[in-house]
Amino acid sequence: MAASSSSSPQTDTCLNFITHLLKALKDAMMNAFFHDEKPEQPSQALPQAIASSSSSTRLKHQVFLSFRGEDTRLNFTAHLLKALKDKGMNVFFDEETLEKGEQLSQALSRAIAASNLSIIVLSVDYASSKSCLAELSDIMHRKDTQGHIVLPIFYHVDPSHVRNLGGSFKTSFIHHESNRLHQVQRWKTAFAEIGKLKGWHIEGGKFDRPETEYIKDIVEYVIKKLMSSKFRSASAELIGIDDQKKTILRLIEKEDSRLIGLWGQGGIGKTTLSDVIYNEISYKYEDNCFLLNVREKLKKQGMESLRNELLSKLLNQAIHVDTPSIGSTLIQERLSNKRVLVVLDDVNDSDQIDCFGVKHFGDGSKIIVTSRDRQVLKNGGVDKIHEVKMLNKDDSLQLFSTFAFKLLNPAADFRDLSNKFIAYARGSPLALRVLGSKLYKKSRKEWESEVDKLKEYDQPKISQILRSSFDDLDEVEKNIFLDIAIFFKGTCKKDVEEILSCCYKGAVCGISNLIDKCLLDSTSYDGGILMHDMLEEMGKDIVRKESIDPGKRSRLWSAKDVYQVLSYNKGINLIQGIKLDMSQIDNLRLDRSIFEGMINLRVIFFYTPGIFWGERSAEKLLEDQVDSVSLPDELRYLCLDKYPFKSLSGFNPKNLVVLKLVCGHMEHLWNDDDHQSLVNLREIDVSGAINLEILHCWCCESLVELPCLSHLVSLKKLGLAGCNNLKRFPEVPKHFPILELHRSKIEEVPASIEHLVGLRKLCLKNSNVNIVSRNISKLESLRDMELSNCPMVEFPEIPRSLINLNLSKTQIEEIPTVDVSSPILISETIDWLEMDHCESLKLLSELPPYMEFLDARGCTSLEKVSFADKNSFLDPLDDDVVDECGMFFSNCISLNQDSIDNIEANVMLKIGYLAEKVRLTWDDAFSRIELFCCFPGNKISANKFEYQSMSSSLVLKIAPNGSSGSRFLAFSICLVADFTRCYRHESLRFICKYQLTTASVGVNEKFTSDWSSSIEDETERCTGDHVLILFKDEMVVKDEDYEEASFEFNISNSIYNEGEKIEDEYIKVEKCGVHVSYMDEEPSTTPTT
Secondary structure, three states, X not given: OEEEOOOOHHHHHHHHHHHHHHXXXXXXXXXXXXXEOOOOOOEEEOOHHHHOOOOOOOOOEEEEEEEOHHHHOOOHHHHHHHHHHOOOOOEEOHHHHOOOOOOHHHHHHHHHHOEEEEEEEEOOOHHHOHHHHHHHHHHHHHHHHHOOEEEEEEEOOOHHHHHOOOOHHHHHHHHHHHOOOOOHHHHHHHHHHHOOOOOEEEOOOOOOOOHHHHHHHHHHHHHHHHHOHHXXXXXXXXXXXXXXXXXXXXXXXXXXXXXXXXXXXXOOOHHHHHHHHHHHHHHHOOEXXXXXXXXXXHHHHXXXXXXXXXXXXXXXXXXXXXXXXXXXXXXXXXXHOOOEEEEEOOOOOHHHHHHOOHHHOOOOOEEEEEEOOHHHHHHOOOOEEEEOOOOOHHHHHHHHHHHHOOOOOOOHHHHHHHHHHHHHHOOOHHHHHHHHHHHOOOOHHHHHHHHHHHHOOOOOOHHHHHHHHHHOOOHHHHHHHHHHHHHHOOOEHHHHHHHHHOOOOOHHHHHHHHHHOOOOEEOOOOOEEEOOHHHHXXXXXXXXXXXXXXXXXOEEOOHHHHHHHHHOOOOOOOOOEEEEEHXXXXXXXXXXOOOOOOOOOXXXXXXXXXXXXXXXXXXXXXXXXXXXXXXXXXXXXXXXOOOOOOOOOOOOXXXXXXXXXXOOOOXXXXXXXXXXXXXXXXXXXXOOOOOOOEEEOOOOOOOOOOOOOOOOOOOOEEEOOOOOOOOOOOOOOOOOOEEEOOOOOOOEEOHHHHHOOOOOEEEOOOOOOXXXXXXXXXXXXXXXXXXXXXXXXXXXXXXXXXOEEEOOOOOOOEOOOOOOOOHHHHOOOOOEEEOOOOOOOOEEEEEOOOOOEEEOOOOOOOOEEEEOOOOOOOOOOOOOOOOEEEEEOOOOOOOOHHHHHHHHHHHHHHHHHHHHHHHHOOOOOOOOOEEEEEEEOOOOOOOOOOEEEOXXXXXXXXXXXXXXXXXXXXXXXXEEEEOOOOOOHHHEEEEEEEEEEOOOOOOXXXXXXXXXXXXXXOOOOOOOEEEEEEEEHHHEEEOOOOOEEEEEEEEEEOOOOOOOOOOOOEEOEEEEEEEEXXXXXXXXXXXXX
């Protein structure tokens, strides 16, 4: 490595800094890759302290160090490098590690790839170096694609200049662009992105800390980061939890620690800690579930639905238990066979732990329970309790800095004030985040003012710190905060924005500001708005203190308060919103004038926990012999489960955004002469709104028809599930994409269907449809159509655009042929066809040859099956073509031999295509490739499977490789078994164990593949002998001069019929057959046998 012939005081300082950092990292026994961008002028060697390194490129490096040599080589970087080495790190850098003759860029790229973490020292002239920018671009690419950890150090530069390409960096990029370098845009993107990352800002100057202190902090941070680098999927801010995490992991490893409790005050990080542990170890368990916010969800859903949610996740199917305990013996047995990991977050009642059925979980299961109440954990039978500790001073300062400065350290002239806020927060992560976010980009004077506020409290409580942040909000932000705390916590962020935008100007900006201040959060997985429990309680406490009289408060949510105000007509114009859990009250009689005094009422939210899970709970709202209720015109949000009145007549919904009347008793919403203005409506169950996007009429059992909706140009979703008396096909806009009309009394798909040119999905399953207009064939966008369990006997011409068609449990005798004569249509016609249990079906002719899924189970009259052009060919690398195929003809007892031959020929065609796909993608990661076929019979085709056995195993000889090149072996399997004793399709697991042997050295290679039936029908049961044809990507191997292959097959029957005698664990394989395809690694033809 070379150095310039002269140095400066600045570079000398940097050399000292890097020397110390390297020493610290080396003491931690870490590997480090050190790279100095080579100057283009004559230079001298660096000091020996920097040059020492490992000589092997085969090592796994922990750290890659990148910097601009002319800026920092002889000062900061040298000190950092020495600190790394002194911590025991294997320092890898240019001169001693890269082999001679190897291109620099390739070697550096490999070194970066071999490292877990990169430290980038961003100095004044960093961007002037093309090699530095190329390095940075590669590092940032690996960060985005491989999770590579990147740590920037802003050395004597402003981080905002890096983010915005300003200052000296602007000049450097202008120079690069003038040379017309094609990489410049990629460099600029990478440079701006690293400026947004959290790192250290070393300003320099007399007010800043010594660089040796920075180096010490950097090395400690790097060690912690690398120790936890395998948990990158967990929460972003994991500062200060490493030691506690190790303690919990040690508890989990103990056999006597089945139920583990995490106890601590609100805001201390119990959920974050359990989330990190869950993400780290969940892969070790068969199934797992993280139930977030149990206390809050129980209020909304009820125990029954929340427990069903947990059981469904653990057992991988919909479970409905409607008893106080899990009484089903089958469910108990299935749970006892599962080794699971479950987190129950924020439990506040010991009975809840037992209600979730944790005692039934299998041996080796672990249950983590978080709670603020230690007694809850003790009473709940927790084996071990861990008290979650506050953050120490150093960790508190680092967490605070990430929010107050967007860096890992405080600015030099704010360090003294930062320490004061750290003392006030007393190690609470929530308080540190809220305080830091509040002070971000504020002046020193504003910081000092905030300190003065907190000084008013002798020992500020966390709630007082949080209240201080609330007090600084403007009036709109305060109202938004309170509305979300009481009404909309957990609601989709987009929906909340639309509702509150009709209440307050600038609501979207206000919500964004609250998120920036850490008073709100937004989840990435479902877009819901979150708020910490302590903040929610603070909001409710603020409203309680408005008045001792509930009728004089702005918002009501306590069932007792709501019942009192409504029962005695105590509501006045101060009330802006009411939320009521109707399971918490006795009958409430609503007269017509009950809301009339509340002229400023904007939210009515009356809900029944678990109503969507089908409970027929008692009617709690009683109408007082009137047809409608008088509602205030200021209403924006009206959610009234089981609305007891026949209409909303007399209510002017001009401000209404959301209208939800789930399971209501209305016969109509408004009278024909009401002429309502509905311009603000977004989600309702009526027509007439120009901007209406979502229309739900769930469970409106009295609804017979809808008015014409074709003029609603913004309508995107129409929900009519549970409208069991709906008889008329709705008239919707022509662009409408999805119609869900299942379980209705609609009898006909009318000729007017041709106008729905944008329709992509039509679902009418379990309805009364017996006629489908032939105009359905004119729809060029229709991709998915479901008419299962309808009393129809014929189907018209199939639209060419249709991909998925479900006609199961209908009375159809045959379906029209699909035109696949065009090569283009081979992959663009029916791909998924469900015809199961069509007991009148006799003919399936000219089916597309490359269908992904064909289900004809239980078609007892089916005689003839044929496929289109058997010589058609598809490109195996076409991404639009499927990788998994299933064909099910179980219990099709009338199939003739020609049809069985056709099915077998089509299966072998698909296997040839899939095997070729495996060969072409052998060196690349690819999705799972699999085929499963089942039909009645007890014969294995000798033409298709040349090796056969009358038992569950066979041995075959592999033909010698006659070509000069390498080749692949592809094995396809055929089995015969009697499935009479099998209770359900979904319980079956088909296992193939095979061994390949070479004669020359006696090497045995062992392989295992298994298949599970993709049919999930609890009522399905096979009768008699059936033939199975199976293939999987694992059945393709590279030929290593194998001479012999031996196979063993078994069928596992893992689930038994509850209440009946337990059946055999395995189903006997009566016959087996194997077909071998030989494929040259670079073939000129298709696979040969």
